[in-house]
Amino acid sequence: MHPRGRTAVSMHVAAAVLTVLVSASCSMRPLQGVLVPSSEAVEAASQVPILIGTTRARSSSDPGEMFSREPSSEMAFAQVTVSIPPDGSRKAGEIQWPLSPPGDPRKEFVTASAGYLDRTEFGAAVSSAAKARHLTKTLVFVHGFNNRFDDAVYRYAQFVHDGRLPVIPILFSWPSQGAGNLGSYDHDRKVAGRSGSALTELLDTVNANPAVKEITFVCHSMGCLVTLDALRSRASHGGSVPKLKNVALVAPDIGFDEFISAVGALGPRRPRIGLFLSQDDTALKLSKSLAGGTTRLGDINPQDEPYKSALAQQKILVFDLTHLGGDDSHSRAFGEVGSVMGMIKQRLAQGQQLGEDPSRTASH
Template sequence: MRITPYHRIIAVAAVLGVLSSCAGRPEGVLIPTAAASVSGTSKVDVLVATTRRPSETPGVLYSGERGAEPAITEIAVSIPPDSAREVGQVQWPKKLPANPDKEFATLSVTPMQKPQAHRWLHDHLPKSKRVMVFVHGFNNRYEDAIYRYAQIVHDSGADVAPILFTWPSRGSIFAYNYDKESTNFSRDALEDMLRTIARNPEVGEVVVMAHSMGSWLTVEALRQMAIRDGRVSPKIQNVILASPDLDVDVFGRQIAEIGPKGPHFTLFVSRDDRALGLSRRISGNIDRLGQVDPTVEPYRSEFEKQGIVVLDLTALKGGDRLNHGKFAESPEVVKLLGNRLIAGQTVTDNDVGLGDRIGAVALGTAQTVGGAASVAVNAPISIFDPATRRNYGDQVDRLGRSVGNTVETAVGR
């Protein structure tokens, strides 16, 4: 048999499927545990909206198939004491019932209608009046999305009311096209949910964070809102796209249609993301947004023009073999999410461990600063911030001249 590019892609997909498999996890982890809360554990209450079809399997709740109508559920998750777990990791139960001392456990599952969901939001809004909506990515089951988001909320310490939007993913590496069409299926539902949250007079700000293929769904929903309403709601101030599985050309059109009054975008990218590498091959070898190098053209100029901040995680060691989940599994990134990004604050070199050095990648001056820049380039997280480029341009010029003068003096001697 002749080996074609298609067969190679299937072979790669099979390998990635093995690497990302969830073998050993018990089915039905969303069956509430009867155990009382254990000392030292934490509880995260998440409001979950879904376009999935209900499942008849106990503890699964919703399948990967598409539902007739969106459904809402409140789910409380217990997280083990910090001494028993690593930040950035979900400790899945090895068997049921889960052991709350060492594993994530489901405490309660409460189906809701819209009036009850409004009441939940009233009761869970923090003093910041900030809501964070999370949209998961490709190859996620219902329980995957819930436990992952509970982990992000807990580990980041985010001061938010957490809402999860979970769309019909079959949770299979071989269901890429089905999952992609499921995001299209879910655009109206996400748009409607975001509009409803933003129109709530008690809500002050909405942050949207999306991972992988969920980025396509998120930006599409915002684009639709901008077209339908004339602009994205001003309460939706910040959008964080982690490892976005999004065609760069399509993203450019989406941003243009959202318009200049749209939310501020922050991207997490990583050039060693193996999952996005496969997606690129499947999608006609067009760059995926989550794999670009923000310091090279045309991306550098486009990001600067649009005011998009990019955090390059390529040098950061990933917690998974695909390097696709660094945003949630890296303690450094989770800390950034909670301390700065979710609050809509600017991330600086100090936040990523560069001290008072100028971030060469953030400023786009690695080629001019010389040895001083190499230290910053080798940092685990590099920032490309257009505002930083503008604000510190003169400072960089002075530093470049200083380095040049030092070299000239040394040569003269």
């Protein structure tokens, strides 16, 4: 077969596989109305308030969507409180999507409240959450490819709840198409590459809040492109963010060499960086083929060279999640958040420092 013919066939197969991979986890959720608040409350359910900064435009067609896949030139703000059913009625690590909105809070995730905020109201909401819950730490989550706005909100609520995270949760949602096809993958990658400045803006807003003492970033998959760009932008302008202490990259869909170069450019005053990877990440292996064979950071073997030495030189904390198993290797950290938090706590209890050999981190 002619090389061009083989390329066309391989791209066709890749597109088909990509569609299956990215749509499987969203196949059970309703297409509309998820963020319409439910009037029914269940005493044993847990309420998880999510504060939001987004560069998506407001939805004009579905009030239960709030924000669409279309980009906005200005940052918008909102707050959504997600009700999560009692622990005995659900499997931890999973989102129990309502079969039809607004859903049954006894056994499904439902929206308890949702509303738009302006910038001043957003800052006041952060301060109010800090005071009411006696918290000073925020966790800013940046979602990945093929995420609608409601996908990102519910996934983050699940992550915070199942991890029992003592933080003020803040979501940064960039305008992913929320569609599982090759064209959307290419589109999302370009949009992600242009979204770093908006994340920097949100970071500055949170950093300026006196109620916040510490900020951690968690990015997933393609969202790590957004995060690295934001960090590079802040570093290139000679400014540091004293409150930004940690950055966790989960299954990052980034070229390994690109990551090492970006981290090196951040300078010595950068936050602590943790890498959460799975060597069997099927989605990233496909992404590698779409990227012309460029190795993706999120599915390397951290024991192999040149990865081991490069990560050690840059003092990257490595968490290999391969052994955790599960059906969705690309989102393993969210589905197995209890185990992941246990790994982190064990590492801290052992007093491991950033400069230690990453080979020690892979075994825990």
